[in-house]
Amino acid sequence: MSMNISATMKAAVMTEPRRIVTEERPIPELNDDEVLVKVMAVGVCGSDVHYYEHGRIGDAAVEYPMILGHECAGEVVAAGKSVSRVSPGDRVAIEPQTTCGRCPACKSGKYNLCPEVVFFATPPIDGAFAQYVKAREDFLFPIPDHLSYEEASLVEPFSVGIHAANRTGLKPGNTVAIMGMGPVGLLAVVAAKAYGASRIYVTDLEPVRLEAAKKLGATHAINVREQDAVETIKTLNGGLGVDVAWETAGNPKALQSALLSLRRGGKLAIVGLPIQAEIPLNVHFMTNHEVDIYGVFRYADTYPAGIEILASGIADVNSLITDRYPLERTQEAMDRALHNKSGSLKVIVYPNG
Incomplete structure (x- = not known):
């Protein structure tokens, strides 16, 4: 099952730190259970920017050349002979990972912890800044016609907020503080709203991000350049701390707060x-307050809920998209995300125009 496609495609390839060029690459060949997707929108993620700038994240080091990008959605154009869940012409969000399905983590439902996971744009795996990608059929999720490809690409960072809500058992009526209003933090606001949080306190340094958070559902926005986050949250919350806090910025001071x-x-x-x-971290506070601490690593089984929530129109996530670039200008897109934190929220690349 396939549409008419050529043998090669264009891809934005990182050849060294801070250098991305457009190259011709072979179209990926499919196994029986895989699907070829024409990529229509890819969001630039903080991890993409980090690999672009530094060439590594922790122990994961880039092996050049490499294709970045993992927040993606597109149209199915070909399917392996055993594929039954999707067909050419279907519009899909791509969960950008493949897991073994056999290890204890997979069997317990925590497949995000699979030691054999293959994740887009995580060295040495190429990502989605290309006209076509392939994915195993069980990691593709049809999207409704009224959900744009850009919105569908946001299901990936949105999934992190859903996973944080699931991990911390966020319930209707809970109060929540979210530290850091980058794209993941902003979409975590939408997750907290969808889960019924009564008050959503957010913190950041940038006014544009705090304003965006309020548009998405935050009830209180705190600029930490001007106010002490902890004191302000407790004052606004009747002298009490919040039920749940999520640190989404990767900032030591934000984590302590x-x-x-x-x-x-x-x-x-x-x-x-x-x-x-x-x-x-304040161990005395942790023990005296009997705090539960959860690590959040990507997500598992979040895409169906993520698509349903975003498709419901609970928040105008299109307002997050501030910059748009064709594939040939991927390096400009990366530089924009790297250097314009006071103005850009979500940068989108369009591999097919």
């Missing part, structure tokens, strides 16, 4: 990945 903003018995999710592996 997230912890200290909790009520007794509160729950902390560490979502952001800081440069340094070790950060001082």
Whole structure:
């Protein structure tokens, strides 16, 4: 099953730090259970920017040349002979990973922890800044006609917020603090709203991000250049800490503030990945308040809910898209995301025009 496609495609290839060129690459060949997708929109993620700038994240080092990009959606154009869930012409969001399905993590439903996971744009795996990608059929999810490809690409970062909500058991009526209003933090606001949080406190340094958070559903926005996050949250929350706090910026001070903003018995999710592996935290506070701490690594089984929530129109996530670039200008897109944090929210690349 396939549409008429050529043997080669254009791809934006990173050849060294801060250098991306457009090359011709072979169209990926499909196994029986795989699907070829014409990529229509790819969001630039913070991890893409980090690989672009530094060439590594922790132990993961780029092997040049490499294709970045993993927040993606597109149209099915070909399918392997055993594929039954999707057909050419279907519009899909792509969960950008493949897991083994056999290990203890996969069998327990925590497939994001699969030691054999293959994840787009994580060295040495190429990503989605290309006209076509292939994916196993069980990691493709049809999207309704009224959900744009751009919105569908946002299901990937949105999934991180859904996973944080699931991990911390966020319930209707809970109060939540979210530290860091990058794209993941902003979409975490939407997740908190969808899960019924009564008050959503957000913090950041940039006014444009705080304004965006309020448009998406944050009830209180705190500029940490002007106010102390912990004191302000407790004052606004009747002198109490919040039920749940998520740190989404990968910033040591933000993580410390997230912890200290909790009520007794509160729950902390560490979502952001800081440069340094070790950060001082107040152990006395953790024990005296009997705080639960959750690590958040990507997500598992979030795409159906993510698509349904975004398709419901609960928030205008299109307002997050501030910059748009064709594939040939992917390097400009990366530079924009790297250098314009005070103005850009989500940068989108369009591999097929």
